[in-house]
Amino acid sequence: MTPTTVSQHLRYLGYGYRTGKPGLGLVETRENPDNRRKKVFALTPKGRGLVSQLELILRRAG
DSSP: OOHHHHHHHHHHHTTBOTTSOBOOSOEEEEEETTEEEEEEEEEOHHHHHHHHHHHHHHHHHO
Protein backbone atom coordinates (compact mmCIF):
# COMPACT_ATOMS: atom_id res chain seq x y z
CA MET A 1 0.00 0.00 0.00
CA THR A 2 1.10 3.52 -0.60
CA PRO A 3 1.67 5.84 2.37
CA THR A 4 -1.28 7.93 1.18
CA THR A 5 -3.63 4.93 1.30
CA VAL A 6 -2.44 3.92 4.76
CA SER A 7 -2.85 7.49 6.01
CA GLN A 8 -6.38 7.67 4.62
CA HIS A 9 -7.44 4.41 6.27
CA LEU A 10 -5.92 5.49 9.58
CA ARG A 11 -7.94 8.73 9.42
CA TYR A 12 -11.11 6.65 9.02
CA LEU A 13 -10.14 4.55 12.04
CA GLY A 14 -9.13 7.66 13.96
CA TYR A 15 -10.47 11.18 14.18
CA GLY A 16 -12.36 11.38 10.91
CA TYR A 17 -12.69 11.83 7.22
CA ARG A 18 -11.49 14.89 5.32
CA THR A 19 -15.12 15.80 4.62
CA GLY A 20 -15.69 16.39 8.35
CA LYS A 21 -17.51 13.11 8.97
CA PRO A 22 -16.33 11.64 12.29
CA GLY A 23 -14.12 8.56 12.27
CA LEU A 24 -14.39 5.48 14.43
CA GLY A 25 -12.13 6.75 17.22
CA LEU A 26 -10.08 3.55 17.37
CA VAL A 27 -6.68 5.08 16.55
CA GLU A 28 -5.01 8.30 17.65
CA THR A 29 -2.39 10.21 15.69
CA ARG A 30 0.59 12.02 17.19
CA GLU A 31 3.56 13.82 15.73
CA ASN A 32 6.89 12.03 15.94
CA PRO A 33 8.91 14.16 18.40
CA ASP A 34 12.10 13.65 16.35
CA ASN A 35 10.55 14.48 12.97
CA ARG A 36 7.31 16.47 12.91
CA ARG A 37 6.53 15.40 9.33
CA LYS A 38 6.20 11.78 10.50
CA LYS A 39 3.23 10.51 12.48
CA VAL A 40 2.96 7.94 15.25
CA PHE A 41 -0.25 5.92 15.56
CA ALA A 42 -1.61 4.16 18.64
CA LEU A 43 -4.84 2.49 19.67
CA THR A 44 -7.22 4.54 21.78
CA PRO A 45 -8.91 2.97 24.81
CA LYS A 46 -11.88 2.29 22.51
CA GLY A 47 -9.52 0.57 20.03
CA ARG A 48 -7.93 -1.55 22.76
CA GLY A 49 -11.41 -2.56 23.95
CA LEU A 50 -12.32 -3.70 20.44
CA VAL A 51 -9.12 -5.75 20.24
CA SER A 52 -10.00 -7.43 23.56
CA GLN A 53 -13.48 -8.27 22.32
CA LEU A 54 -12.12 -9.72 19.08
CA GLU A 55 -9.56 -11.81 20.96
CA LEU A 56 -12.32 -13.23 23.18
CA ILE A 57 -14.46 -14.08 20.15
CA LEU A 58 -11.55 -15.76 18.41
CA ARG A 59 -10.61 -17.78 21.51
CA ARG A 60 -14.20 -19.04 21.84
CA ALA A 61 -14.37 -19.92 18.13
CA GLY A 62 -11.08 -21.82 18.11
